[in-house]
Amino acid sequence: MRKGDSENSGPGIGYYVTTIVMDILLGFVAAMIVAWFSRQREFRADAGAAQLMGRKQPMVNALALGGMVPGELPKSMQAMGITGNIGKLFSSHPPIEERIAALQSAQP
Secondary structure, three states: OEOOOOOOOOEOHHHHHHHHHHHHHHHHHHHHHHHHHHHHHHHHHHHHHHHHHOOOHHHHHHHHOOOOOOOOOOHHHHHHOOOHHHHHHHOOOOOHHHHHHHHHHOOO
16 A cells, blocks of 8 residues: 555555545445434424423424425425435434324323
């Protein structure tokens, strides 16, 4: 991985290629981890709001009034091609249907 046989020659092309590939790969992994924590935070926020209201139904109703057809992506997201299961890994918010299901299945 070194350019020459001398000890002071410095790193070679293999080092730089490996560094760039690992930067990209670990950047994607880090983005998926951050998105996962963000989705979990959304579920906790929904549960906390329902707990503050004393009932789950007002929060379920508020989520259902989001104004979008379930499963429909905003036009800006469609243009970026973020769809399917891969898109879910990078999504910072869980789908409304999952948020409502989590609220409904939570114990009072």
